Amino acid sequence: MENVNVLWFVGSLAFLVGMTGGALLYHLLAGPRSDRGKMETQLKDLEADFKQYQDNVADHFNTTAHLVNKLTDSYKDVYEHMANGANSLCNDDSVKNKLSDSLISSSALLSGQIPKRRTERTKPLEQPLDYAPKADQNEKGTLSEDFRVTSETPEAANSQQAS
Secondary structure (H helix, E strand, C coil): CHHHHHHHHHHHHHHHHHHHHHHHHHHHHCHHHHHHHHHHHHHHHHHHHHHHHHHHHHHHHHHHHHHHHHHHHHHHHHHHHHHHHHHHHCCCHHHHHHHHHHHHHHHHHHHCCCCCCHHHCCCCCCCCCCCCCCCCCCCCCCCCCCCCCCCCCHHHHHHHHHC
């Protein structure tokens, strides 16, 4: 019977040591979980900051677009005021015609109906060629079978080989 009591005692002691060791191990390994919670909180804060930044950028560009539109309208008003003043103050008809032509072209340019001045237009892009263009239409191309091939007589070829 004493053996049974010792067996129960050793078993209970092993159980208590195992429980204590498990609790200690759990406590030691629970640290990364708290770090994980900190990282999740930090990630949520960063996401909120990024969302706020995106909203600020969108607001900035909306305000910029609004201000540019106001600037364009102000430019039109100033230009029209100057043209009207020049029309009423200038007596020369050629000057009035030039100013009215300039006003029409400027308002069309601002509204996007005509392209930029001829000197400011970009040249249309051409697709790159995969061959060298010929300088003359009668010239044989580089892909021709007899390109730069000369017909020599056998005597001339022998004389070149001998030298």
